[in-house]
Amino acid sequence: MILGIDTSLGSAVAVVEPDGVIRSEASSPDPRGHAEVIGTLLERALVEASVKPSDITHVAAGMGPGPFTGLRVGIAAARTFALGRGVPVIPVVSHDAVALELLLHSALTADWGSAGGYANPDDETFAVVTDARRREFAYTLYRGLDDDGLPVRVAEPALVPRDDLEAALVQASAERRDADRIPAAMLALAAARSLAAGRSIGSVDALYLRAPDVTLPHAPKRVNLAASAERSGGRAPAPRQRGDA
Amino acid sequence: MNRAEPLVLGIETSCDETGIGIVRGRTLLSNTIASSMDEHARYGGVVPEVAARAHLEALQPSIEAALTESGVALTDLDAVAVTSGPGLAGALMVGIGAAKALAVSLEKPLYAVNHLVGHIAADILDTDAPPLEYPTVALLVSGGHTSLLLVRDLTTDVELLGETMDDAAGEAFDKVARLLGLPYPGGPEIDRAAASGDQKAIPFPRGLSRASDMAAHRYDFSFSGLKTAVARWVELREAAGEPVPVGDVAASFREAVVDVLVTKALAACRDHGVPRLLLGGGVIANRRLRDVALERAEAEGVTVRIPPLSLCTDNGAMIAALTSELIMSGRAPSTLEFGADSTLPVTEIQVAESR
Ligand SMILES: [Zn+2]
Numbered sequence: 001m002i003l004g005i006d007t008s009l010g011s012a013v014a015v016v017e018p019d020g021v022i023r024s025e026a027s028s029p030d031p032r033g034h035a036e037v038i039g040t041l042l043e044r045a046l047v048e049a050s051v052k053p054s055d056i057t058h059v060a061a062g063m064g065p066g067p068f069t070g071l072r073v074g075i076a077a078a079r080t081f082a083l084g085r086g087v088p089v090i091p092v093v094s095h096d097a098v099a100l101e102l103l104l105h106s107a108l109t110a111d112w113g114s115a116g117g118y119a120n121p122d123d124e125t126f127a128v129v130t131d132a133r134r135r136e137f138a139y140t141l142y143r144g145l146d147d148d149g150l151p152v153r154v155a156e157p158a159l160v161p162r163d164d165l166e167a168a169l170v171q172a173s174a175e176r177r178d179a180d181r182i183p184a185a186m187l188a189l190a191a192a193r194s195l196a197a198g199r200s201i202g203s204v205d206a207l208y209l210r211a212p213d214v215t216l217p218h219a220p221k222r223v224n225l226a227a228s229a230e231r232s233g234g235r236a237p238a239p240r241q242r243g244d245a
Numbered sequence: 246m247n248r249a250e251p252l253v254l255g256i257e258t259s260c261d262e263t264g265i266g267i268v269r270g271r272t273l274l275s276n277t278i279a280s281s282m283d284e285h286a287r288y289g290g291v292v293p294e295v296a297a298r299a300h301l302e303a304l305q306p307s308i309e310a311a312l313t314e315s316g317v318a319l320t321d322l323d324a325v326a327v328t329s330g331p332g333l334a335g336a337l338m339v340g341i342g343a344a345k346a347l348a349v350s351l352e353k354p355l356y357a358v359n360h361l362v363g364h365i366a367a368d369i370l371d372t373d374a375p376p377l378e379y380p381t382v383a384l385l386v387s388g389g390h391t392s393l394l395l396v397r398d399l400t401t402d403v404e405l406l407g408e409t410m411d412d413a414a415g416e417a418f419d420k421v422a423r424l425l426g427l428p429y430p431g432g433p434e435i436d437r438a439a440a441s442g443d444q445k446a447i448p449f450p451r452g453l454s455r456a457s458d459m460a461a462h463r464y465d466f467s468f469s470g471l472k473t474a475v476a477r478w479v480e481l482r483e484a485a486g487e488p489v490p491v492g493d494v495a496a497s498f499r500e501a502v503v504d505v506l507v508t509k510a511l512a513a514c515r516d517h518g519v520p521r522l523l524l525g526g527g528v529i530a531n532r533r534l535r536d537v538a539l540e541r542a543e544a545e546g547v548t549v550r551i552p553p554l555s556l557c558t559d560n561g562a563m564i565a566a567l568t569s570e571l572i573m574s575g576r577a578p579s580t581l582e583f584g585a586d587s588t589l590p591v592t593e594i595q596v597a598e599s600r
Contacts, residue, residue, distance in 0.1 A: 007342075035338040039345030039355070039581030046349070053350045068294065069335045072301045076339045077346035079305045084319055084350030206301065212294040 003045070003056045003081065004188030007034040007074030008066025008094040009130060012184035013041040015049035018057075018192050022185045023049035029181060031131075034073040042081070045184075057087055060191035062094040062182055064207035065138035065157045066130065075206055090191040091202035095128040095140040097186035098179040099151035102126070103144065104186075125154055125174040129165065137165050138209065141174050148197035150190060159209050246354065251323040251572040254311070254347075255565030256304075258340030259332025259360045260389045261285060261296045263303035265311040266562025268569050273370040274315035276555055276562040279303035286429045290419055291388065293333045300339040308347075311561075322353055324578065326568035329357040329596040330589030332389065337585035345581055354578030356568040357596040359589055360559075361385055362403055364525035365396055366567035367556040374550060380519050381550075382406070384510040386534070387526035387559070388415030388430070391506075393464045393513055394591060396523070399567070400574045405591045406513050407464025410453070414502055415528045417468035421475050421498050425491050432531055435495045439533070442492025444500035449474050451505045463516075464509055471501055503534045507541055514547050523550045527558040571595055 001023070004014040011034045012027035026044040028037045046053060061078030064071045082089045125143045132138040141155040160168050169176055194201040250270035257264035261282055267275040281299030285291050312319065327344035330337060341357070348355035364385045368377055383394040391409040396402070412420065415432060422431025427438060452467035475498050482489050514522055522542055529535060529551060542549045556562060576595060583597035 005346075033584065035341040035345075036582065036584040038342050039349055042346060042349045043581065053352060056350075069297070069338060072297060072335075072339050073342035076301055076304060076343040080308070080343040080347040081350040083305060083308060084347050206298075208298070212292060212298065214288055214292045214294065 001051055001055045002058045002060055002188040002192050004060040004062075004184035004191065005074045005078045005081070006062025006094055006097065006182040006184050006187050007038065007070045008062050008064045009180060009182055011037050011041055011074065012182055013045040014184035014188050015045050015051055016185055016188035016192060018195070020189050020192055023051065025183075025185050027181065027184065031067070032070065034070040038073055038077050042077070053085060056081070056085055058090055058191060058195065059087060060090045060092050060188045062097065062184070062187050063091045063202050063205070064094055065132060065159070065209050066094060067133050068206070068208055071206055090194065091200075091204050092187050092190050093140065093153070093157060093202050093207065094182045094187070095130070095157060096151055096153070096190050096201065097182050097184070098128045098177070099140070099142040100190050101183050101186045102177060103151055125172060126177050127169055127172070127174040129176055129178045130180075132159055132209070135162050136160060137162055139165065139168070141172055148199065149193045150197070150201060157207055157209060246323045246572065248572055248575070251569050252317065252321055253324050253326050253565040253568045253572070254308070254322050255326040255561040255563070255568060256340045256344045257328045257360070257363070257559055257561040257564045258300045258304075258336050259328050259330070260336060260559055261291045261299070262559040263300050263307050264559055264561035264564070265307040266560055266565040267311050267315040267317055268370065268562060268565035270569060270573070271369050271566070273562055274317060275311040276560050277307050277311040277314065278558070278560055279307050282430060289423050289429050290416070291333070293335055296333060297335040297339055300336055304339065304343050319351055322351060324354045324356055324568060324572060325351070326356045326358060326564050328360045328363065328564050329583055330360060330586035332360055332585075332587060334585045334587040337587065341583075341585055349581070355581065356571055357579040357583045358564055358567050358571070359591060359594050359596070361390065361392055361394070361591045362399065362594045363563040363567045365394070365399060365403070365523060366570060367525060367560070367563035368523055368550055368552045369566050369570065370556055370562060371552045377523075377550070378521055380517070381521040381523050382510060382513045382517065382519050383523040383525060384506060385526040386414045386506060386528035388419065388528070389413055390526065391466050392591065393510060395513070395517060395519070400570050400576065400594060403591050403594060407462070407466065407509065409466040409468065410462070411467055411469035412472065414466070414468060414506065417472050417502060418528070420472050424476050424479060425489075425494060432528060435499055436531060436533070438491050438495035439499050440492070442490065442494070442496030444496040446490070446493035447478060447497035449497050449501040451501055454505055454508070464513055466505065466509065468502065471498070499531075499533055503531070503537050506534065507538050510538070511541060511545055511547060515545065520547050521550070522547050525552065525557055529557045530554050567594075
């Protein structure tokens, strides 16, 4: 039984059988508040799947890309849940779950055309696009499923300024597929298929795609020049970091 | 759950130390700490995003190391404990996500507790000290906080008497070290420089210590003005083309910080008729602070308690120790519905207690 956890957009947890049968899904669309809901979602997913924690054999962790503060909550949770049960963590690129869902859906309906203009989705390149904040998108290019039933990543996850996305997609001849949620059941299914195929498919480290944001402190400020401002209530500035991504 | 002598694993990620502690009742079994301090050195202060990334990477190996050291299996635990606040929100969230999933995975109760009260609880693990007596005044000084507390009971009644209005004392050490051209972290560097200096050389100001401050800020601290005064003094010296006596500046600065900390702590003891003072937080590692506190407290008939330094800096053992006390006093676990509270008031000793 595979437990899927992803907090790269909202918070999502699912329990999936090794053969892909979805036992439960519990999620919150809130793009913040991951730490608040993760425990309750885990409990709910287990209860709704009628499984005990000891029934979990693998934990699939969504490694991003995604806003860092939230992303870390799910990765930390996946690692300690697995540690608690003595089972392995399977890292999965979060966009893979979206791609898998799109491709399975198209295979089922055999007609992606009405939804996205595809004659044959296996031949089409598409981009899973998610909000990366800071006026950027995170996107990953996919084309079809491979023999193991896993989405084929044509290019690894990357960041792009929002205004530049369309040009990037034109250049890659990729259709745009926006996602505002990561389906945890698809994340767990991707993990199940990678297990069956004996492959690893995700980075073991969080996919931040951005260096930590910090302004290096400058040389000590000349306070005498600023003394009048100080007296009138101003404060000498400390080195500042911008808010969380 | 064993309420007589609970076995608790505590997770602390409020600043730059990933702390995992394991405690059985009042006995310390492991105090495992992974610090990201070195990664912050080039920035001259803790960078929240750098700290949060480091927590994520350090958590699992630290838990494993603590289990190995204590010879405890996760399944033996009676409860999992975690810091809910105060602290850096993004850093706290890593510990909270980890603690919640661990508790659900193990089907064990979870306790979410207050970091500052944890600092007081660290004292309980000191095997050489007699039992903690109440009430006691507690002075907690670190790079993240500077607080003066009145503790009537560790698990039920902690009152905030005062705190810093701007920089924490440890932050002031870091900033003054930087303007003297000394590396991060500033505390030990200032100490080293001060060894060759005269602490009476320069009369730096004592923040919030004037008679006019006493009504509103009797127990509050301010170190921003002191830092500016040091900067101004150094600049004037440089402008005059004279060498800066780094030793004298360091010693005089340190004396101003220590003086105001000890003066206010002892005033709190006097005003509340409490002849006991507990020191905690990483800045307690500063020998001058300890020496002055001990000397002046003795003159006033106040007994000073200082936990071992490994328990004064941020750590998970204090979080486990506080939780152990909560369990022994019959408290119910927290629900799973709490988050990081970067400004959690000290009166909230436990967060989200279930009914
Ligand atoms: Zn602290």
